[in-house]
Amino acid sequence: MVKPNLKVKIGGLELRNPVIVASGTFGSGEEYKDLLDLDKIGAIVTKSITLRPREGNPPPRVIETPSGMLNSIGLQNDGIDAFIKDKITFLNKIKTAVIVSIAAHNIDDYAEIAGKLDKIRRVDAIEINISCPNVKGGLEFAREPGSAAAVVAKVRAVSRKPLITKLSPNVKDITEIAMAAEDAGSDAVSLVNTFAGMAIDISAKRSVLGNVVGGLSGPAIKPIALRMVWETAKKVKIPVIGMGGIMGYEDALEFIIAGAAAVEIGTVNFVNPRAATDIIGGIEKYMRQEKIKNIKELTGCLRT
């Protein structure tokens, strides 16, 4: 049998395979360069960048929970100018697609960051993070279709790059937000970001996280994330990038069968730094066994 075709398209961007490492879990890629072949990954989404540097939330910032973890990093980053100055040199050395995640508190800042990135060739696409649960106002734009659309439209106006809007599950109806992002010109949607959650130390009677609340990720959220991806994929025509608790290739395939064109993997990168290449290998093996020539045949093939 010929080698299965794993290529997928997100807007105008073609990825060599559908496995993307999620924002905030992979730094800017360099942190993992000794641990796996970065060129084999579908794409790297870099840690969310804001216009100005942010120091992040007080510690503790992470805690394990049953089959998951809570984090409240709080968008710690050095700002867009430092990102462009310090991170692009390394990214130029790798062949993998680079998707830069951007976050902001107001619409003008989103546009300013996207404008600066538009000039940089190495940036293949932008993921608009409107869904960080760990900063004050971080979820503001993901909560209502109108505000989500306003951010996407403003970024669309200044950027020629493919745009992916990253959605929050902490909303009444995620499909409405996805449709609003699509109408405003987003080339794809990625979902889900983390679920707002918390953990309490009963002896201290304090929240375990310095920020009191955080975002839940990991296998604990997978069934809910999968259901949201399935519902969203039925409502939009643009590609859906599915994520939430993917640990192995079987999980990735579940999202793809539910309707995802590609997947992002996050928490598993901490558990197994080689997860991305392991999952790509697993998908390829499954396709050979099932005699599937093209990954596109799998997207949304759920029998109901």
Add this chain to the structure above:
Amino acid sequence: MIQVAGKVTSNRKVKPGYYLMAVKCPVIAKKAKPGQFLTIRCGNSTTPLLRRPFGFHRIGPSGFEILYERIGKGTTFLSGLKAGDEIDVLGPLGNGFSVPKGKKDFIIVAGGIGVAPLVSLAESLAKIKKAEVCAVIGARSGKALLCEDHFKKIGIKTMAATDDGTCGKKCLATGVLSEFLAGEKGPRPVIFACGPGPMLKATAHIAKERGLECYVSLEENIACGVGACLGCAIKTRSGYKLVCKDGPVFNAKEIIW
């Protein structure tokens, strides 16, 4: 840093609740330095989920040892491993202890399981010509006092402190440290410490009062271990630093306690 399979060569209880595991893993052992750490994936299930960090207890040419306390799901999993079992190891991570050049006087301050990474340091300090190495080891009780014999065996003057007085002095490790350093003509050693937060804070305070150099190995919840997730931040005089990448060893005067 390398992610590789290590082979457990022995795993035994050394005191109630405390275990010593030897792992054959030449590629990591060859690169590891005292004060650095490794992470282990504790099984293949999703509970425990995250890899668990351990300081290198002893480092040899073909492997390393970790000394650990069975306190949660990860360490309970580890305590059940047998010789011949394979584990997924990632390391060496972080920066080790850097020993200031020309110094000959050192004191190690350990509290509880915090003694674990200080043994590999002690072994390297003991090799420095004409070095004067002392150690204070603190624990809840004599039953939880670790490594005293090992320190003595490698020629280190070792003092013990226990909360209940069942071994050594009935006081905190920092009480013994203060007494040892007392007097205007007292020794002026470089301090290396690892243990509970309050002990490290008190040690840093003693060092500051006496104008002594002091290095502490810190602990935080660790997710990635490689500086990517920014989860293990601690507050320092130059902003947040990462225990996994900038540490785990820090100059005590940098830390905002």
